[in-house]
Amino acid sequence: MSEPRTDAKICGMGHSMKRKEDPRFIRGQGRYIDDHVLPGMLYMDIVRSPHAHAKIKKINTAKALKIPGVLAVIDGPTLAKYNLHWMPTISGDTQMVLPIDEVMYQAQEVCAVIATERYIAADGVDAVEVEYEPLPVMVDPHKSLAPGAPVLRKDKEGKKDNLAFHWQAGDKADAERALAASDVVISENVYLPRIHVASMETCGCIADFDTAQGKLTVYMTTQAPHAVRTVLALVAGHVGLSEEKIRVVSPDIGGGFGGKVPVYPGYVVAIAASVVIGKPVKWIEDRMENLQADSFARDYHMKVELGAKRDGTMTSLKIKTVADHGYSNASANPSKFPAGLFSICTGSYDLKHAFCEVDAAYTHKPPGGVAYRCSFRVTEAVHAIERATDALAQKLNMDPAELRMKNFIKPEQFPYKSVLGWEYDSGNYGAALKKAMDIIGYDALRREQAEKRKKGELMGIGISSFTEIVGAGPSRDFDILGIKMFDSAEIRVHPTGKAIARFGTKSQGQGHETTYAQIVAEELGIPAAHVQVEEGDTDTAPYGLGTYASRSTPTSGAAAALASRKIRDKARKIAAHLLEVSEQDLEWEPGKFFVKGAPQMAKTIQECAFAAYTNHPQGMEAGLEAVHYYDPPNLTFPFGSYICVVDIDRGTGDVKVRRFVAVDDCGNIINPMIVDGQIHGGLTQGIGPALYEEISYDDEGNISGGSFLDYYVPTALETPKWETDKTITPSPHHPLGAKGVGESATVGAPPAIANAVVDALRHLGVTHLDIPITPEKVWTILKNKGVAE
Amino acid sequence: MAMHKISVTINGAVREAEVESRLLLVHLIREVFRMTGTHVGCDTSHCGACTVVLDGNPVKSCTVLAVQADGSKITTVEGLEQGGKLHPVQEGFTEKHGLQCGFCTPGMLMTTSALLERNKNPSEQQIREAISGNLCRCTGYVNIVKAVQYAAEKMR
Numbered sequence: 025m026s027e028p029r030t031d032a033k034i035c036g037m038g039h040s041m042k043r044k045e046d047p048r049f050i051r052g053q054g055r056y057i058d059d060h061v062l063p064g065m066l067y068m069d070i071v072r073s074p075h076a077h078a079k080i081k082k083i084n085t086a087k088a089l090k091i092p093g094v095l096a097v098i099d100g101p102t103l104a105k106y107n108l109h110w111m112p113t114i115s116g117d118t119q120m121v122l123p124i125d126e127v128m129y130q131a132q133e134v135c136a137v138i139a140t141e142r143y144i145a146a147d148g149v150d151a152v153e154v155e156y157e158p159l160p161v162m163v164d165p166h167k168s169l170a171p172g173a174p175v176l177r178k179d180k181e182g183k184k185d186n187l188a189f190h191w192q193a194g195d196k197a198d199a200e201r202a203l204a205a206s207d208v209v210i211s212e213n214v215y216l217p218r219i220h221v222a223s224m225e226t227c228g229c230i231a232d233f234d235t236a237q238g239k240l241t242v243y244m245t246t247q248a249p250h251a252v253r254t255v256l257a258l259v260a261g262h263v264g265l266s267e268e269k270i271r272v273v274s275p276d277i278g279g280g281f282g283g284k285v286p287v288y289p290g291y292v293v294a295i296a297a298s299v300v301i302g303k304p305v306k307w308i309e310d311r312m313e314n315l316q317a318d319s320f321a322r323d324y325h326m327k328v329e330l331g332a333k334r335d336g337t338m339t340s341l342k343i344k345t346v347a348d349h350g351y352s353n354a355s356a357n358p359s360k361f362p363a364g365l366f367s368i369c370t371g372s373y374d375l376k377h378a379f380c381e382v383d384a385a386y387t388h389k390p391p392g393g394v395a396y397r398c399s400f401r402v403t404e405a406v407h408a409i410e411r412a413t414d415a416l417a418q419k420l421n422m423d424p425a426e427l428r429m430k431n432f433i434k435p436e437q438f439p440y441k442s443v444l445g446w447e448y449d450s451g452n453y454g455a456a457l458k459k460a461m462d463i464i465g466y467d468a469l470r471r472e473q474a475e476k477r478k479k480g481e482l483m484g485i486g487i488s489s490f491t492e493i494v495g496a497g498p499s500r501d502f503d504i505l506g507i508k509m510f511d512s513a514e515i516r517v518h519p520t521g522k523a524i525a526r527f528g529t530k531s532q533g534q535g536h537e538t539t540y541a542q543i544v545a546e547e548l549g550i551p552a553a554h555v556q557v558e559e560g561d562t563d564t565a566p567y568g569l570g571t572y573a574s575r576s577t578p579t580s581g582a583a584a585a586l587a588s589r590k591i592r593d594k595a596r597k598i599a600a601h602l603l604e605v606s607e608q609d610l611e612w613e614p615g616k617f618f619v620k621g622a623p624q625m626a627k628t629i630q631e632c633a634f635a636a637y638t639n640h641p642q643g644m645e646a647g648l649e650a651v652h653y654y655d656p657p658n659l660t661f662p663f664g665s666y667i668c669v670v671d672i673d674r675g676t677g678d679v680k681v682r683r684f685v686a687v688d689d690c691g692n693i694i695n696p697m698i699v700d701g702q703i704h705g706g707l708t709q710g711i712g713p714a715l716y717e718e719i720s721y722d723d724e725g726n727i728s729g730g731s732f733l734d735y736y737v738p739t740a741l742e743t744p745k746w747e748t749d750k751t752i753t754p755s756p757h758h759p760l761g762a763k764g765v766g767e768s769a770t771v772g773a774p775p776a777i778a779n780a781v782v783d784a785l786r787h788l789g790v791t792h793l794d795i796p797i798t799p800e801k802v803w804t805i806l807k808n809k810g811v812a813e
Numbered sequence: 814m815a816m817h818k819i820s821v822t823i824n825g826a827v828r829e830a831e832v833e834s835r836l837l838l839v840h841l842i843r844e845v846f847r848m849t850g851t852h853v854g855c856d857t858s859h860c861g862a863c864t865v866v867l868d869g870n871p872v873k874s875c876t877v878l879a880v881q882a883d884g885s886k887i888t889t890v891e892g893l894e895q896g897g898k899l900h901p902v903q904e905g906f907t908e909k910h911g912l913q914c915g916f917c918t919p920g921m922l923m924t925t926s927a928l929l930e931r932n933k934n935p936s937e938q939q940i941r942e943a944i945s946g947n948l949c950r951c952t953g954y955v956n957i958v959k960a961v962q963y964a965a966e967k968m969r
Contacts, residue, residue, distance in 0.1 A: 046907040047907075049918050051903070052849070052850015052891045053850065054916070056852070058852075061847075142844070143835070223916075224860060225914070276914075278854075279913075279916060279950050311854065311857065533914025533951050534913070701951075701952060701953075704954075705951045707953055709950070731857050732855045732859035733857050737948050739945040739946075740945050740947075740949075740958070745955055746953055
């Protein structure tokens, strides 16, 4: 579908409708968490550990408590009285809320100061004195997993090693046999470093316990408000919090990208403080706390082996990963998938043999593994296969585009069952790559590169042809803490024909208020301008698992369509009643029913809505509303091909992205403008990790990259002028043929850039570079090879 | 902590306050004057979410003390719309999809409205340089550049 079926007044699918969110945001009238102020509200600030591993010998709060306005200092032993000093993680591990006697990572929460004002709370933090006894630090996940390593999680009875989990997919012996029988095998160690979502708004909350009603309201930066409510009820039931007395409100969110899925200790401490004190307590992270203590992603050490026949036909893939999860497995993966959807690692290729495994290690780092703009480890999987594909092309001396074309799953093979168990819904990979090659002028670029190489100039061309797996998920396989990963829509049409629609998801900038309204407009013909979309308040919205993993359109978007169709079915009965014909005699076009062969006999959806409240048929319930909980039959598999051109400065090692063409296919498109914006943003979150962003630790566990001084988020100067285009291959099972798009570019861009840099250096014998590919890394190679200027 | 009486003209209105020496201008605006359009996104003057126009220049209000602003004229995002008419940059950001989550947007609007005051016809590179102190994690900047070009066209 490329042309809209509705006119601009209705503004259904395919219209680049201006966003309904924008009027408040451009006036500074968004309401983010820190903009909320409640009467009598107190402020919380957190004392954090300077050590990566240490025994807490003493916490002296006397000086802090003497400061006028400091009301309390809450520490681990305080919470232990209520058995709230530990909490479960979404992955079923456990994590300290506040420590009793030992800290396990730098910047870990040690205790919290509650005060009447923000600045006074900060004064209190400065005045708390903590005596530590530093202990040995384990930062290397390989050493952590080695036999005889000291056990980090001594809290786990009987735990004898530092393995958080082992997971695998595929037939190891079969994959190894096929590798051994291959004509060529490439083997590369590929590391995806620890990075951070760095949403422009940090995390925070206001916990407000109403002592009179016994009701807790938590305003918080969460992408999954309903799940948080249930988790709170499950973990705090023993102190009297019951689910009907918990309301979670997720206000305007200043970017989430997966970092606002987990429940962090700060939220829990603020809630405990509010329950104990009986007043609202606000906690807002500053940027350094945000970068140092939560929202981490990646940190995958992958050994990738890819085999092929001499003609380039891929034969077998094997990946062994050591994953650094920090001191707790707090990643937000579906229960059955501790390594997320990493088994999409066969990517866009028709591989008959594959095996992958992940060993997750505990280390003295903050809990990591959030699905940063990525459907549960898809970024890691795509980076591995796309890097390996280029390494294979290099070894075979084949053009990387030709090698991809040769191995793509062909359009006629869909639905395609992958060797690691997924059923890809639809795709046309060759078409996307060809389009990208045409737009960028691939052949001419190769000629230019050859000429430049003769002159000693360094230019590289990189391709990435990714396949994603998004929209979790079918409830037979997907749940989080036992809650099935459906999602919901509830639509009410008012007597005057306007509607309110509420969802279990939660936008963080994706524009749900606009796109969901367009879906309802598409299905009911009610102008999108008159569809009010609301999310994020668990007292009013239907239950759902939230927004991450590109799941909103695949799940709640589908629910919006199906709830609308239920409403349309009822409206049809009303129209038949009003027109005194049978339902079968009616035809639908967006916005009205008319009698077949007599189009002048018609009733608009607005007339049907009015009648639903004023003149509905005898025996029919009044009103016009529906709710739908959508359980997708499968995931959706968006894909695309990206090509980028880089120039490398031989004097500085700096990599400049000269051009970047992104051809995406996310099935049918609801709002082309918004989809394009999602791609632009995702690409920028691809160039960041590819060239600039990394969180690393020294041997003592001290963080590097813990503030914007050294965590280098791309500015407008580094970011190229993205060129985007699309192909459209609808999903056969989604009610709208849509697929989800939010994460494609973050997933697809890094290997395209890495491949381009390696391509620029391949004549020097370079076969792989780990990201971020910093000027220093490149310059060191140039110097060692004697080509630095 | 010493207290100081200060007076500023903010979005055309004279406002007075008694503030601690250490109070940041961004907190004067957000917490004392309760104008929450100006955001805080970092603590190292990198992100620019807190950008306001102070006596004609875009500044990061997290890096100015409230007392330093005594006697000055401040424009925040709330002051851009005049008489019910959006400023061209506000219009441009909506028309060209120059915002997503909206958190960096007020700072971007203040930086770019100040740019267009001193340069009616900025090149793409000049626009990119002007906003290089304002981080956006959502848009990838391409549409922000288009939004500013749209506004420049409107203002000429």
